[in-house]
Amino acid sequence: MTETQTIDPAEVAKFQAMASEWWDAEGKFKPLHMLNPTRLDYICTQIAAEFDRDLTGPEPFAGLRLLDIGCGGGLLSEPMARLGAEVVGADAAERNIPVAQLHAEQSGLTIDYRHTTAEALAAEGERFDVVLNMEVVEHVADPLGYLTACHDLLKPGGLMICSTINRNSKSFMMAIVGAEWVMRWLPKGTHDWAKFITPDELFDLLRRAGLDPVDRQGMVFNPLGWSWSLSPRDLSVNYVTASIRRD
Amino acid sequence: MDNPARSAVNRAMDTDVLIAGGGLNGTALALALAQAGLRVILVDPLAAATRADAGFDGRGYALSISSQRLLAAIGIWERVTAQVQPILNIKVSDGRAGEGPSPLVLEFDHAEIEEGPMGYMLEDRHLRPALMAMVAETGAIRQIAGASVTGHAAGPGAVTVSLSDGSELTAALLVGCDGKRSATAQRAGINRWGWEYGQSSLVCAVEHELPHHGTAQQFFMPPGPLAILPLPGNRSSIVWTETTAEAARISALPDEAFLEELRPRFGSYLGEIALAGARFCYPLSMSVAHDYVRDRVALLGDAAHAVHPVAGQGLNAGLKDVGALTEVLVRARRRGEDIGRIDVLRRYQSWRRFDVVTLALAMDATVRLFSNDSSVLRAGRDLGLGLVNRLAPLRRNLIREAAGLTGEVPRLNRGLPI
Secondary structure, three states: OOOOOOOOHHHHHHHHHHHHHHHOOOOOOHHHHHHHHHHHHHHHHHHHHHHOOOOOOOOOOOOOEEEEEOOOOOOOHHHHHHOOOEEEEEEOOOOHHHHHHHHHHHOOEOOEEEEOOHHHHHHOOOOEEEEEEEOOHHHOOOHHHHHHHHHHHEEEEEEEEEEEEOOOHHHHHHHHHHHHHHOOOOOOOOOOHHHOOOHHHHHHHHHHOOOEEEEEEEEEEEOOOOEEEEEOOOOOOEEEEEEEOOO | OOOOOOOOEOOOOOEEEEEEOOOHHHHHHHHHHHHOOOOEEEEEOOOHHHHHOOOOOOOEEEEOHHHHHHHHHOOOHHHHHHHOEEEOEEEEEEEEOOOEEEEEEEEEEHHHOOOOOOEEEEEHHHHHHHHHHHHHHOOOEEEEEOOOEEEEEEOOOOEEEEEOOOOEEEEEEEEEOOOOOOHHHHHOOOOEEEEEEEEEEEEEEEEEOOOOOOEEEEEEOOOOEEEEEEEOOOEEEEEEEEEHHHHHHHHHOOHHHHHHHHHHHHOOOOOOEEEOOOOEEEEEEEEEEOOOEEOOEEEOHHHOEEOOOOOOHHHHHHHHHHHHHHHHHHHHHHOOOOOOOHHHHHHHHHHHHHHHHHHHHHHHHHHHHHOOOOHHHHHHHHHHHHHHHHOHHHHHHHHHHHOOOOOOOOHHHHOOOO
């Protein structure tokens, strides 16, 4: 058991402003909010299938211990906690932790947010049923080392969901030119296109990290409906995978 | 660690959804949400028994297929099937009092669409108590009757709702089903646009000598339309629209004098007619909310859009709102989203608003066109009605639109579980 993070009252106003920014559907994180229902649909379907849970019932993820790596303001941690999972949210950016903590308290949710990394948690011997590894792997210096730590964080039979961005001319146009330069959805320099990973490369890395990749799907932006959807065929830009730790 | 009893979810909130207004839409929404696993509090200023005891007053609803399917999906239809009258065909004609209907008649027959009857007539005295009774039997719905909502404050995790009895309740979402003068909308700072038509509808039920064979008649008269809608047995529901001054005059007449005014318009195709039940007079107006949602607040039914009830589409639009809002909220809940957040609620708004504004404007145009006594327009209408009869695809679309089967139809309105 970890102690609840305590927040210095003098800092609350600043954290409140940052939490409002993270959770403003029309603000700086609008692209994440737009993508979120689609990411959540994939995550929920995979967890329900792997752990035989009924998504129509109350708190279907009760009893599952879940780690959200790169939790930010808690956009994934909160839905997982609301579905009954025991959630640890980890972020390498220290300033995100009290912000996420404050928002969870306001939402009436109990979430264990920590300023730490996947490697540090693995070294501490932490184990989880589910690891969410969403839009992180394209930012790390050593993908194989990072995915190996993710493997170590899973209990045998555990499930990891990992999403990232494909590397091809289309993803350069969409994720760098479109999202960063034209739409300014993301600050310039958010992504380094050379670090993007193709689905085959990711499956190869996952296997070398000791995991068994079992599913992959594209997340496709439809500019007409201004919304995202899952596609079993179009993995050309954003995509998401599921893998299992067997041993 | 793996102790399911130690829930991460704060159950301190009083409910998931608090509904202000226990009318037809409010009760249908409460049932749909509760059946999908959400906790509901339903608040209405009137006692449930008072609301259910509507008595016999002759008011009836022309339910579209999409409404019938929603009522079936929430378990209401099986309780009222003995009291419904299927509408097997609709005749639309253009007429002038004293001259009788124009020979050119626009006729829609249920054989032209595959879904069966074009709609169903159901009286208020059967539908309302069925909804009330089922709400009372549903454990996940807590009813607070005899109190009204007096205020609300949307916070980061919940909305705090104040009641007239001095109590306060917290919910993830407040839904205003409180009619076209919605106090919920006013308190949320949502403005409306709309206008009066200078027309009023006289509503009553009549008994007639001859069977109606499930035919609904719509006569377009210069002051406004007269709809004759079939009820079970040799009875029909009348919606008779006149200018507000004329409607007030007719409404004030004693029953026999009222019938003397009605007979020449009604015609003799159903034989002798007599009044069956009370008479009502409703002024017609259009009132549409600028927005259907705010943070932690949603409007539904007449609170969002009250349209001219020329084709009985008010309740049908409300029940489509019920289907859409339920589907949006249940899907959000199943993926762990906060159901009161504005980005979740906007999905409901964008789903329903286009549909409703289109319908409102189409209704408005229909009323203005057919309420005009210009002989040029009248000739054009005769020609128009004659032409529509010859164009099978257009006719099919008009029928499907009236049946509520166009656009992206919510699952409950297709009779499917969510």
